[in-house]
Amino acid sequence: MAIIEVKNLKKKYGPPAGGLTAVDNISFEVNEGEVFGILGPNGAGKTTTLEMIEGLKGITSGQAFLDGHDVSKDTRTVKSLIGVQLQSSSFFEGLNLLELLETFGALYNRKVDAMELLREVQLEEKAKSQHKELSGGQKQRFSIAAALVNDPKVLFLDEPTTGLDPQARRNLWELITEINKKGKTVVLTTHYMDEAEILCDRIAVMDHAHIIALDTTQNLLKLPGLSTSIHFLVDKPLDIEQLKAITGVTSVQSEDHTYRLTTDNSEATLSDLFKLSREAGVKLVDLQLHQPTLEDVFLKLTGHGLRD
Ligand SMILES: Nc1ncnc2c1ncn2[C@@H]1O[C@H](COP(=O)(O)OP(=O)(O)OP(=O)(O)O)[C@@H](O)[C@H]1O
Ligand SMILES: [Mg+2]
Known part of the structure; x- marks a missing residue:
């Protein structure tokens, strides 16, 4: 009421x-x-x-x-x-x-x-x-x-x-x-x-x-266009095509030994990523999960931040 x-x-x-x-x-x-x-x-x-x-x-x-x-x-x-x-x-x-x-x-x-x-x-x-x-x-x-x-x-x-x-x-x-x-x-x-x-x-x-x-x-927080991203460093390169095939992954970016995946299913993506890296004998370092915040929502809605 x-x-x-x-x-x-x-x-x-x-x-x-x-x-x-x-x-x-x-x-x-x-x-x-x-x-x-x-x-x-x-x-x-x-x-x-x-x-x-x-x-x-x-x-x-x-x-x-x-x-x-x-x-x-x-x-x-x-x-x-x-x-x-x-x-x-x-x-x-x-x-x-x-x-x-x-x-x-x-x-x-x-x-x-x-x-x-x-x-x-x-x-x-x-x-x-x-x-x-x-x-x-x-x-x-x-x-x-x-x-x-x-x-x-x-x-x-x-x-x-x-x-x-x-x-x-x-x-x-x-x-x-x-x-x-x-x-x-x-x-x-x-x-x-x-x-x-x-x-x-x-x-x-x-x-x-x-x-x-x-x-x-x-x-x-589920507004379209907001996604969760996973960032990490590796000691050896990973195969981009294999990363793209991981469950939930919507995009892959890489530069040097740094990777950034966006996902619509972070749990499944993380679990597949760990499996893939283990099988490839690649060490994941400094893994970070960035989930959308209301700050992202505000930015998305207005095109500007909360504080100017
Ligand atoms: N008594 C008033 N006379 C004239 N303008 C006013 C008056 N009170 C507020 N304003 C103007 O109205 C607008 C909205 O003000 P308001 O105080 O409602 O904002 P706010 O969202 O509460 O901001 P803040 O986060 O700074 O508290 C502002 O541009 C403010 O300058
Ligand atoms: Mg106020």
Whole structure:
């Protein structure tokens, strides 16, 4: 079931003539219970899209529905159903983490078990600390706890791991996965391919205000024209025709003692390749398998990389 429905959504900034169209007529649905990612480079329109759905930003044309409520008409209801990760700068000074969460709960007229929320984001030892005393990763986790005070159905995360070190990013991925497992729908934006690949059930790829692809992560990686390649070095030359005859192989390139095979069945190709080299008494060195990534998908779809 769709918990979010976006229909021909458009956002224009600036004067009607010559203004900038940040989001241009996009449509998509988010299913209840999934982790939905919006992936795209800087300026693609990701934040603008989220903020329109959250009811925080006016819609130029089109509609968005959250759990059946029109976000531009039933804004209050929508706000009660969603959790939005706040920018860290907006936290009051002088209150500790427990007090902050209780205060946010009061804003929603809710009594919250602040300690339980802190436990959920692994910050219970920091309960009596001030926000400014937290590390970058801890701040991000706290902002997620803050977004959960009203027990929302949908959690919105705008680039949740930007600026974090690899370990802190992985911790946050685990946290997001845990929250999702407990039944919350998660909508996040990112320009990290690995993040999208690991976390998201489905991904909308955005570029220049448009959605240029939307599918499950697995299907996006099966886009025609993307192939797996196998690279290796040899101590003695291998026969090109024999390599071409290997199961799954779609092309063979060789230069000096380096070979590059593309394949549509990497397992079968690898197994045949090992057999062939063993029989020919050839040693394979530095064997590498390159499987398509979302980076390749993006390049294929747009003709340019994610970062310019
Ligand atoms: N308040 C605003 N007024 C005018 N233009 C804006 C405003 N907010 C965003 N824009 C423009 O709209 C376009 C989309 O911006 P948006 O913030 O939605 O992109 P984004 O995909 O979130 O980018 P990033 O990855 O950098 O966060 C950009 O060209 C941006 O400059
Ligand atoms: Mg943004």
